[in-house]
Amino acid sequence: MYILGVNYSIDAAAALIRDGAITAAVTDERFTRKKHSRDFPVDSINYCLQNSQISLAELDAIAFFWNPGIHLESFNPRRSSRYRHHSEYLWILPNYLLAQYPADWHRLKVEHIEQSFILEGVKKPLKIYYVTHHLAHAASAFFVSPFEESAILTVDGYGEKSAALLARGAGNQIHRLQEIDFPHSLGAFYAAVTQYLGYTANFDEGIIMGLAAFGEPRFYDDLKEIVKFAEPGKLEIDLSYFSFHLERPRRYSEKFLEKFGRDRKPGELLEQRHRDLAASAQKILEDALINLARHLKKSTGQKHLCLAGGVALNCVANSKILEATDFQDAFIQPAAGDNGTSLGSALYVYHQLMDQPRDFVMNVDYCGPEFTDEEIGKELRRNGITYETPADISRAGAALLHQGKIIGWFQGRMEFGPRALGNRSILADPRTEKSRERLNEQIKIRESFRPYAPSVLREACGQYFEGRGDSPFMLKNFLVRPEKRALIPAVVHVDGSARVQTVERKQNPAFWMLIKEFENLSGIPVVLNTSFNGKGEAMVGTVKDALQCFYSTGLDALAIGSYLIRK
Numbered sequence: 001m002y003i004l005g006v007n008y009s010i011d012a013a014a015a016l017i018r019d020g021a022i023t024a025a026v027t028d029e030r031f032t033r034k035k036h037s038r039d040f041p042v043d044s045i046n047y048c049l050q051n052s053q054i055s056l057a058e059l060d061a062i063a064f065f066w067n068p069g070i071h072l073e074s075f076n077p078r079r080s081s082r083y084r085h086h087s088e089y090l091w092i093l094p095n096y097l098l099a100q101y102p103a104d105w106h107r108l109k110v111e112h113i114e115q116s117f118i119l120e121g122v123k124k125p126l127k128i129y130y131v132t133h134h135l136a137h138a139a140s141a142f143f144v145s146p147f148e149e150s151a152i153l154t155v156d157g158y159g160e161k162s163a164a165l166l167a168r169g170a171g172n173q174i175h176r177l178q179e180i181d182f183p184h185s186l187g188a189f190y191a192a193v194t195q196y197l198g199y200t201a202n203f204d205e206g207i208i209m210g211l212a213a214f215g216e217p218r219f220y221d222d223l224k225e226i227v228k229f230a231e232p233g234k235l236e237i238d239l240s241y242f243s244f245h246l247e248r249p250r251r252y253s254e255k256f257l258e259k260f261g262r263d264r265k266p267g268e269l270l271e272q273r274h275r276d277l278a279a280s281a282q283k284i285l286e287d288a289l290i291n292l293a294r295h296l297k298k299s300t301g302q303k304h305l306c307l308a309g310g311v312a313l314n315c316v317a318n319s320k321i322l323e324a325t326d327f328q329d330a331f332i333q334p335a336a337g338d339n340g341t342s343l344g345s346a347l348y349v350y351h352q353l354m355d356q357p358r359d360f361v362m363n364v365d366y367c368g369p370e371f372t373d374e375e376i377g378k379e380l381r382r383n384g385i386t387y388e389t390p391a392d393i394s395r396a397g398a399a400l401l402h403q404g405k406i407i408g409w410f411q412g413r414m415e416f417g418p419r420a421l422g423n424r425s426i427l428a429d430p431r432t433e434k435s436r437e438r439l440n441e442q443i444k445i446r447e448s449f450r451p452y453a454p455s456v457l458r459e460a461c462g463q464y465f466e467g468r469g470d471s472p473f474m475l476k477n478f479l480v481r482p483e484k485r486a487l488i489p490a491v492v493h494v495d496g497s498a499r500v501q502t503v504e505r506k507q508n509p510a511f512w513m514l515i516k517e518f519e520n521l522s523g524i525p526v527v528l529n530t531s532f533n534g535k536g537e538a539m540v541g542t543v544k545d546a547l548q549c550f551y552s553t554g555l556d557a558l559a560i561g562s563y564l565i566r567k
Helices: 042-051 066-070 086-098 133-142 186-196 204-210 218-222 254-260 272-300 315-324 341-354 373-382 393-402 433-443 458-465 482-488 509-522 543-552
Strands: 002-007 013-018 021-027 061-065 112-117 126-131 149-155 163-170 173-181 305-310 330-331 409-412 424-428 453-457 476-480 497-503 526-531 557-560 563-565
Touching: 002 042, 002 341, 013 042, 013 341, 021 042, 021 341, 061 272, 061 341, 066 112, 126 133, 126 341, 133 173, 133 305, 133 330, 133 341, 149 272, 163 186, 163 272, 173 254, 173 272, 173 341, 173 424, 186 204, 186 254, 186 272, 204 272, 204 315, 218 272, 254 373, 272 305, 272 315, 305 315, 305 424, 315 330, 315 476, 373 543, 393 409, 393 424, 393 509, 393 557, 393 563, 409 543, 424 433, 433 526, 453 509, 458 482, 458 497, 476 482, 497 509, 509 526, 543 557
Parallel strands: 002 061, 061 126, 149 305, 305 330, 409 557, 453 497
Antiparallel strands: 002 013, 013 021, 112 126, 149 163, 163 173, 409 424, 424 526, 453 526, 476 497, 557 563
16 A cells, blocks of 8 residues: 655645555755745655555555644635636635534544545546645654654644644554644744744754754743743743744844844854844743653653654754653654654654554654666766775775864655764764764855764764664764763863764665764764755755866865765
8 A cells, every 4th residue: 555645835745655664755955945835745755656656546545744723723605706717616615605504613624535536437536635734744753663652742833733742653544632732832833933043944943953062041030921831741932032924025023123132134243142132042942842852751650752743953952952851752753843744744644544553663764766886877977977996885984084084975765854874974073073074064054063973883872972772863962971072072062061963784784884984083983964055055965066166166076876986
């Protein structure tokens, strides 16, 4: 049974599952080169189908990440304007029919929508399911987690009406316990602060997370009067300080400016108050999430937690949740943002609606396109590029890192989520701060305060980092052991922490071997890992993208498939 999931908003994406297992999943920006693309993901859909060698007509269902039926719940037909185009019958009919239910019809919730198109000459109907947004987030995490039962927390800017979902997963079913409605949204709050500090909302929140470590949360009490979460499981935002719910370009109000001073314009120097506000907003986010997670733990009694939604990309908050609650461990969807709802909507249809059992665990995030050595070699020769073919590309890459070189590492299938996990990565020696300086100045062209991540052999993680559980998707923040910080300064943040990726041999043999070979040379089982892209670009998706990034930045070498290219 094939089900295609589609997300058509920020980070547009498509995912295909076969009998509940992921066959392909890709974010459309990797094809279009438009970062956070909102275009309909035609290229991603085509890739998913081609990867499994099936056509659209052979799909059993298509799942969509949004439930428009929720927007019909309060429809008043007596105030409706006439239709403008006959295609609008697709929503006008349900509009009027829903309004004919008994007097209390408005209390009924549109759980999901099923829509079928019978096409002439095609055996299977084109069957579309519209899945509620936060249920798609929840399904993207729980149904591929290793847990038979789990608490589930999803938090983002907003879905149809909700900004957060508290739920319990058991077997092949997700049970909603509580929702927090927009505009009382932690994601929207954090995005507003991001914009106030001179960065792009829904784009640069990771910058604020990194900046927070350089400040003191001296505005915490002020913000806590605005973002209120004193009661267990509750969240209320004083909207007089914001305008994100009014769909205005500026997401904060004059009252916010009166409280915290003039906003920072893009490119202006960062002041200490900016750092302090970032630290305060980060702590508010963490404490509000901990409040929800504690309530969820008490309500469900579950040992494990699943996290999804764009806020789950905040690895510092994820680790704080685990530290401050009694959950034993957490599974965090690597594509936690809206791109992951393409996968989640397909999984929801398969398990929840079709009542199919679970037997798949997502332990890697390599779901996108890959290129054979034959395809890579053809592209290199077509462009007249001089290359080597070392006997062992992992060993050759490790030797370059040991020499202080910075390399592009392009191997296997591309990552689905936003983190580079060793297949579309830029790698460097973590033992010297020069690596970080060169990356900032010659390759990534980014703020000096932003940290870089360490990728560490899973079996050696405890020697260098203090943290709970594995972190294969780079979505947990660990403290670097004090005695090890001087050994790997390029990946230690100012507060002594690091966003760690644990690398297991069976999950990524080539990348594991590179780190192992680097350890053999240096004694350090850690490499610096960041996404393979230039400033403002999406992660490289094709051989052509990798070559363009390589030649337009300060990279020293490119290990692409079995080929090695040097400058």
